[in-house]
Amino acid sequence: MRFSDVAFGAVMVIVASGVVQAWRQLGSWDALVDTSYGRLLLVKVGFFILMVAAAAASRSWVRQRARARMASLALSPGPGAVRASPSERTPLSVLRRSVAAEIALAVAVLAVTAALVNAVPGATAVDEAPAATGGLFNTTIHGSLTAIQVTVDPAAVGPTEVEINISGHDGSSLDPEEVTASLTLPDRDIGPLDLTLQRIGPGQYVAQGAQIPFSGTWDLEVVARTTEIDQDRVIAEFPVP
Numbered sequence: 001m002r003f004s005d006v007a008f009g010a011v012m013v014i015v016a017s018g019v020v021q022a023w024r025q026l027g028s029w030d031a032l033v034d035t036s037y038g039r040l041l042l043v044k045v046g047f048f049i050l051m052v053a054a055a056a057a058s059r060s061w062v063r064q065r066a067r068a069r070m071a072s073l074a075l076s077p078g079p080g081a082v083r084a085s086p087s088e089r090t091p092l093s094v095l096r097r098s099v100a101a102e103i104a105l106a107v108a109v110l111a112v113t114a115a116l117v118n119a120v121p122g123a124t125a126v127d128e129a130p131a132a133t134g135g136l137f138n139t140t141i142h143g144s145l146t147a148i149q150v151t152v153d154p155a156a157v158g159p160t161e162v163e164i165n166i167s168g169h170d171g172s173s174l175d176p177e178e179v180t181a182s183l184t185l186p187d188r189d190i191g192p193l194d195l196t197l198q199r200i201g202p203g204q205y206v207a208q209g210a211q212i213p214f215s216g217t218w219d220l221e222v223v224a225r226t227t228e229i230d231q232d233r234v235i236a237e238f239p240v241p
Contacts, residue, residue: 044112051105057098141222142169143232146176148222150236155212157240162195162210166203166224175202178225187216215240 137155141148151163164181167174179199184191195207212218217239225231 040112040115044109047105047108047112051102051109054098054101054105137238139236139238141234141236143224143234145226145230145232146174146224147171148224148232148234150220150222152220152238155238155240157212157215160210160212162207162220164197164205164207164222166205173202174226176224176226177228179205179222181205181207181220181222183210183212184219184221185214185216186219188214190214191219192221212240 135154135156137150137152139150141150147167147169149165149167151161153161153163162181164179166176166179179197181195181197182192183195184193190213193211195210197205197207199205217237220236220238221233222236223231223233
């Protein structure tokens with residue numbers, strides 16, 4: 001019983017921290033339904049609610065059995081003592097089904113969470129402005145650890161220059177241990193085309209002479225490793241006429 005109460009409190013703390021992080025990644029209510037990140041988040045919340053409901057059913061079953069056992073033990077031995085009838089208790093099969101549902105829903109929550117890690121944050125997808133036709137493309141993407149500004153000039157077929165500036169969320173200077181970037185054209189199944197980055201300053205990189213071979217909506221993926229184990233991975237979509 002005590003463990004159940006402690007576990008419930010721990011779940012509430014996790015939910016609260018998850019809500020704060022989700023809002024940081026969304027940035028607005030519109031992003032909740034207008035972006036892939038927001039829709040995945042809604043699916044995750046739905047699975048999580050169902051998982052909590054299944055856990056509540058299991059908890060209720062255990063509490064009911066505990067109360068019945070305590071009531072049975074409290075009876076004094078003698079002719080008048082009557083133990084709780086097994087037929088009055090909820091069948092064990094109910095617990096088995098609720099636990100199985102918890103496990104299945106937990107796996108679903110983990111799967112959606114993995115998809116969220118690779119999705120473009122909602123705030124980025126909403127704020128990202130389309131580039132002028134054949135002109136310069138510029139946007140800033142806020143990952144979980146960094147703010148990554150990318151510039152593609154020009155966003156057109158042929159040679160182009162890609163500039164990447166990495167800083168803290170507050171604009172403070174940041175110098176990652178390693179930065180890589182690549183271009184992908186999903187519609188034609190092209191890429192990833194790795195970019196050769198040259199470091200020109202703390203958190204500043206440029207890829208000169210990069211080639212964009214076809215028109216379409218390209219993905220510019222940037223991976224910034226800030227420590228031995230921590231890294232940000234963001235994707236900026238930009239149209240090429």
